[in-house]
Amino acid sequence: MKLVYSILTLFIIQFSLFSEKVEDPLQLAKSLYKEKKFQEAESEILKRSEVQFSNPEYDLLQSKIWIELGNQNYIQRKFSTAYKYYSKAYEFWSADPLVQQRYYELKNKDLVDEVEIPEVKKTKIPVALPTKKENPSNDEPLFKNELIQLNFKIQESELSLSSKIESINEKIMFLIIGNIVFMNLLLISIGVVIFLYLKLKK
Known part of the structure; x- marks a missing residue:
């Protein structure tokens, strides 16, 4: 019995060694x-x-x-x-x-390993837009009165401005006429002086 056991043990050991070699x-x-x-x-x-x-x-x-x-x-x-x-x-x-x-x-090239830069995803931040407040109906007459007053003031300003422009135009016209008269008198005076000078010289 011991002999059979020894033979089996030896066979198992040899088989395992053979398996390791074949692996x-x-x-x-x-x-x-x-x-x-x-x-x-x-x-x-x-x-x-x-x-x-x-x-x-x-x-x-x-x-x-x-x-x-x-x-x-x-x-x-x-x-x-x-x-x-x-x-x-x-x-x-x-x-x-x-x-x-x-x-x-x-081959024979200057080679580098390119590094990928991860893209940063842009996240949109929601912005709350201001909401328009509706004017109550009670404010509408007041708003119309303000518009009428503003329109009246604009008309007054236009009239005042036009009157000032007319006044300035009149002053400019008087100034131009005065200059023309002065130049004419100056020319006449020069002519008279030249005439008298020539007459006395003779």
Whole structure:
């Protein structure tokens, strides 16, 4: 009985060791890649870096992850980071058309990672507009009386202004006539003086 128990125990131990050997060390990284968790997949591969030269799937999976990370950063206009991933993928998978295109597109350029500035939404603040108060009907006669008085004052002002303008016009006319008379008298005086001077000279 003890012999059977020992054989079963040994068999279980060997089976578990065999299972560990057969287990794919990149299985978790592959699952993360399928779930599009590329950053986590890359971290998992780095933990398994000891299989880099013993497992040919390493280079292929790592290159795919670099391409996806490059695409993500390229779409986000983080060109410097995108070029870093495309360069890594180009070393292992230079035949890929997309890698070639993006690698030579970004090569030898001054690349920067553009930072998106979140837009600040402008919120409209409601402003309470003043409401017009309706005048009570009792104030209407008073308002009409004020208008009549104002109209009367305007008419008085117009009459006063017109009378002042007429007075000013009369003064201007008298001034002009006086100047004309003065100029005529001055010319006559000058003519008389010249006439007398010429007559005395003879």
